[in-house]
Amino acid sequence: MSTPAATALLAEQVGTIAGRSVWRTFRQPAVMVANVTFPLMLLAVNSNGLKAATHLPGFPTDSFLDFFLPFSFMQGALFAALVAGTDLGRDIDTGFLNRLALTPMRGAALLFGQLGGALSLAAIQATVYLTVGLIAGARFVAGPLGIVVFLLLALTVALGFGSLGLVLALRAGSGEGVQSSFPLLFFLLFISSMNLPRNLIEVGWFRVAATLNPVSYMIEGMRSLIIEGWNGTALALGFLFAFAFFGAGMTTAAVALRTRMART
Amino acid sequence: MSRPSRRSTAYALAYRQARIHISNPVLFVPYMLFPLMSFMAFAGGLSQLRHIPGFEYPNGYTSFQFVFVLLQSAAFGGVFTGFAVARDFEYGFARRLLIAAPQRSGLVMGYACAALLRWGVVATILTIVGLIARMNIGGGGVDLVGLYTLGGIVNIAGTLWAAGIALRTRSIQSGPLMQTPVFLLLFLSPVYVPIDLLSGWIHVAATANPMTYLLAAGRGFLAGEETDVLLSFGVGIALATVLSVWAFRGLRRAELAGGS
Numbered sequence: 001m002s003t004p005a006a007t008a009l010l011a012e013q014v015g016t017i018a019g020r021s022v023w024r025t026f027r028q029p030a031v032m033v034a035n036v037t038f039p040l041m042l043l044a045v046n047s048n049g050l051k052a053a054t055h056l057p058g059f060p061t062d063s064f065l066d067f068f069l070p071f072s073f074m075q076g077a078l079f080a081a082l083v084a085g086t087d088l089g090r091d092i093d094t095g096f097l098n099r100l101a102l103t104p105m106r107g108a109a110l111l112f113g114q115l116g117g118a119l120s121l122a123a124i125q126a127t128v129y130l131t132v133g134l135i136a137g138a139r140f141v142a143g144p145l146g147i148v149v150f151l152l153l154a155l156t157v158a159l160g161f162g163s164l165g166l167v168l169a170l171r172a173g174s175g176e177g178v179q180s181s182f183p184l185l186f187f188l189l190f191i192s193s194m195n196l197p198r199n200l201i202e203v204g205w206f207r208v209a210a211t212l213n214p215v216s217y218m219i220e221g222m223r224s225l226i227i228e229g230w231n232g233t234a235l236a237l238g239f240l241f242a243f244a245f246f247g248a249g250m251t252t253a254a255v256a257l258r259t260r261m262a263r264t
Numbered sequence: 265m266s267r268p269s270r271r272s273t274a275y276a277l278a279y280r281q282a283r284i285h286i287s288n289p290v291l292f293v294p295y296m297l298f299p300l301m302s303f304m305a306f307a308g309g310l311s312q313l314r315h316i317p318g319f320e321y322p323n324g325y326t327s328f329q330f331v332f333v334l335l336q337s338a339a340f341g342g343v344f345t346g347f348a349v350a351r352d353f354e355y356g357f358a359r360r361l362l363i364a365a366p367q368r369s370g371l372v373m374g375y376a377c378a379a380l381l382r383w384g385v386v387a388t389i390l391t392i393v394g395l396i397a398r399m400n401i402g403g404g405g406v407d408l409v410g411l412y413t414l415g416g417i418v419n420i421a422g423t424l425w426a427a428g429i430a431l432r433t434r435s436i437q438s439g440p441l442m443q444t445p446v447f448l449l450l451f452l453s454p455v456y457v458p459i460d461l462l463s464g465w466i467h468v469a470a471t472a473n474p475m476t477y478l479l480a481a482g483r484g485f486l487a488g489e490e491t492d493v494l495l496s497f498g499v500g501i502a503l504a505t506v507l508s509v510w511a512f513r514g515l516r517r518a519e520l521a522g523g524s
Contacts, residue, residue, distance in 0.1 A: 041444075041447070041451075046451075049455055052319075052461045183294045183298055190301050190302070190304065194309075195305070195309050196309060201309055206304070206308035
């Protein structure tokens, strides 16, 4: 088969699976609503409850809302990962993946397509969080272009987490297995610079853990656009870790898919 | 054959729930990890907050956060038990349970006992972790009994709330309905800093929130400085009483629906 034809076929397969994934996500309004509103509740509570932290010497802004806003996007990405993982887990559980293995569907198409639902959910979440954040008084020092870059980074992060959801599903083989991994994923968010800048974290082991945690750099990349303006290093690290997360996730998922297909 | 008493029904159900959690770590581990993660994130990541002018808690930030996480684990222990009730209805086990147990109020008591038992394990682990993290304890034995008793009351209240929902909906889909109000109640209290350092709408919400007084009393017990003791126990017991009516009415609804 010629390369353009193969590419076109792959694109068509990705489109088919992605369409199904998006449709499945939108058919679960309860999941959508919960996933969109929960991070907003946490944003409302923490941006007020932790407002006193802005009095700490060296705190980079006088608005905790500005500082904390990226966390909602990270949490949204985490939920998107769960959606992607749970849907694939259910496909494995119900035997859909086995039936799919009998068709000419390529593994890459399946993996990229499965991210469609997660990405669409992440896009909706990002729009809602951004709108609420701006209405609540968040200001982007980087300006309107900064908002565009912020959204791009948020969606890349969502793709990265989505690929992690696929890995979990392929390893666990069930939606329940993916759901029970939720605390471990949440752990990545908790042990990061989500609540305080790393230089203000007092406990040594926590600061080291936050520095080693790629999530810190993703948050700091987004945060830099709100409170600093254009910080090339923070942005480069944010995108680098988000792409690295995505690349590592998809590679691991591809290997896990091959193993699972060989088993069946 | 003798008619099973309410107590024996409760005991049998609590025993079953305990066995399920021992044989299914997948069900127990997430519940245990949540408070541990919160404790690490809050006590470890936010300890700088003790330097904020006006932050006056004598035992340090680790102890300050320990009490919140202990009560959080107690409340969410109840919520997770609500999930178990809903799952039993979805799998049809509860239907058989309703037929087999003539003293059906023992069922709610059984789930509550199981929740208390499970929280006991988590509270023990959490306390060990707290001590490893050099949590300072200023209170004496009686104070600590007071602290853990408050936790027990919160756990029972949480179970009764979530069980009330589960008995009405009889579906695990109602999970968010069980946990969101509990989450809001917990996080609309002075979680990170004392209430005097909160301002705006969150200060108003925290003042009206019963959890604020339970938290203040718990922190007082740990520091050895009794704070709002009568008020907190009064609030806790009143909450548990109202929620027991809620749960038992839910049980009646489930009975009328035949457990389906």
